[in-house]
Amino acid sequence: MGLPLRPMGSVLDAPNKFNFFKKDKRLGRKIMNCQIKKITESFPKIILVAFFIGIVFPCSAKAQAPTPKNMVLVNAGGFIRGVDVDRGTTNSSKSEAQTKKFPVSKNSFNDESPAKMIYLSSYYIDKYEVSNAQYKEFMRSTDHAAPAYWDHRQLNKPEFPVTGVNWFDANEYCRWSKKRLPTEAEWEKAARGPAGLTYPWGNTLDVEKANFSKGDRGNKMVTTQVDSYPEGKSYYGAHNMAGNVFEWVQDWYDPDYYKNQDNVRNVKGPKLGVNLGVPGKYEEKIKYGQKKVIRGGSWFAPPESITTTHRFWNDPMNNSYGVGLGIRCARDIKENSNMVARSYYMEALVEMGAQKFAQAYTSINKALETNPNNTEYKKLKALIKKKRRFIKIDTNYLKNEKRNK
Numbered sequence: 001m002g003l004p005l006r007p008m009g010s011v012l013d014a015p016n017k018f019n020f021f022k023k024d025k026r027l028g029r030k031i032m033n034c035q036i037k038k039i040t041e042s043f044p045k046i047i048l049v050a051f052f053i054g055i056v057f058p059c060s061a062k063a064q065a066p067t068p069k070n071m072v073l074v075n076a077g078g079f080i081r082g083v084d085v086d087r088g089t090t091n092s093s094k095s096e097a098q099t100k101k102f103p104v105s106k107n108s109f110n111d112e113s114p115a116k117m118i119y120l121s122s123y124y125i126d127k128y129e130v131s132n133a134q135y136k137e138f139m140r141s142t143d144h145a146a147p148a149y150w151d152h153r154q155l156n157k158p159e160f161p162v163t164g165v166n167w168f169d170a171n172e173y174c175r176w177s178k179k180r181l182p183t184e185a186e187w188e189k190a191a192r193g194p195a196g197l198t199y200p201w202g203n204t205l206d207v208e209k210a211n212f213s214k215g216d217r218g219n220k221m222v223t224t225q226v227d228s229y230p231e232g233k234s235y236y237g238a239h240n241m242a243g244n245v246f247e248w249v250q251d252w253y254d255p256d257y258y259k260n261q262d263n264v265r266n267v268k269g270p271k272l273g274v275n276l277g278v279p280g281k282y283e284e285k286i287k288y289g290q291k292k293v294i295r296g297g298s299w300f301a302p303p304e305s306i307t308t309t310h311r312f313w314n315d316p317m318n319n320s321y322g323v324g325l326g327i328r329c330a331r332d333i334k335e336n337s338n339m340v341a342r343s344y345y346m347e348a349l350v351e352m353g354a355q356k357f358a359q360a361y362t363s364i365n366k367a368l369e370t371n372p373n374n375t376e377y378k379k380l381k382a383l384i385k386k387k388r389r390f391i392k393i394d395t396n397y398l399k400n401e402k403r404n405k
Contacts, residue, residue: 200234
């Protein structure tokens with residue numbers, strides 16, 4: 001049998017921390033590397049469990065109230081935001097394994113890349129686009145002005161989506177209904193689901209599952225009911241996230257936001273939009289200046305605009321582009337402390353797998369700050385601490401060996 005390792009504290013506290021290896025340096029180093037190997041070999045299993053829990057079976061909302069009427073719950077967890085344009089260029093910094101994980105499309109636009117795993121806390125999003133009937137109640141309650149095309153006999157039917165609203169109209173409506181506009185990341189996750197689908201229903205374009213491009217053959221010249229195309233609903237159950245009307249989101253538009261953004265947790269979008277030109281007259285400000293993001297395409301827009309990753313923009317004051325600017329609202333969920341702690345725990349597992357032990361130690365400490373009595377978190381903290389010490393001692397030993405040669 002091999003010599004047992006001393007408790008790590010006694011090794012570090014000894015006057016000469018290399019005394020442990022004096023009697024048989026080769027045997028000591030072999031034992032140490034064996035211990036490191038055992039811990040390292042367990043990482044793939046740990047990471048697989050983490051992703052299985054966090055993505056396939058996202059954190060459940062046990063302590064949350066029932067889902068509000070006509071909204072759907074989007075559980076906390078990771079999802080792939082964006083799509084890589086070209087494997088040879090956009091993915092050049094990714095390993096071969098990473099390249100296979102992230103979606104690639106030659107038809108995507110540059111502002112949709114690179115693909116990246118993003119984590120979002122749980123939230124609710126409207127099951128349907130806001131209807132004319134709902135918007136009418138808002139107008140009656142607030143004396144808010146009617147949108148464009150309110151008198152259009154083909155567009156103003158009660159169960160059809162309200163259209164012809166600008167960003168300020170959409171924002172005011174969501175606030176009045178005790179909700180808010182979704183962030184761009186929230187919208188995309190609700191549309192494409194955890195599998196990173198190209199369309200809400202799958203990866204193949206289907207004219208029977210969405211109202212776009214004037215019915216593709218010019219048959220449908222207007223919008224359809226908000227509960228139409230049930231077979232085209234998203235993984236989470238949201239209808240018409242492709243086509244019917246474009247939907248305003250909270251974010252300012254920046255074509256390089258995905259490329260320049262390092263944060264991957266509960267992203268909120270850029271603080272300000274990018275001036276797309278030199279604003280001058282009012283008409284030029286509509287064309288240039290800072291823009292807000294719109295998502296999902298519309299009955300009027302081409303097939304390229306209805307993918308779950310397609311990013312488009314419009315002036316926040318404009319209400320008429322494509323006769324299809326509508327609303328879908330979101331709502332925060334009061335965070336469950338157990339869910340928050342669990343998310344930090346999963347981050348620690350992922351960081352261990354990447355051998356980022358300092359970051360993993362920080363994450364598990366955050367989990368314990370939120371849920372200090374969790375035995376599972378305490379065990380992981382001890383494992384991370386032990387792993388950090390093994391690495392430190394082995395590294396120092398190798399340095400000392402080099403000096404002695």
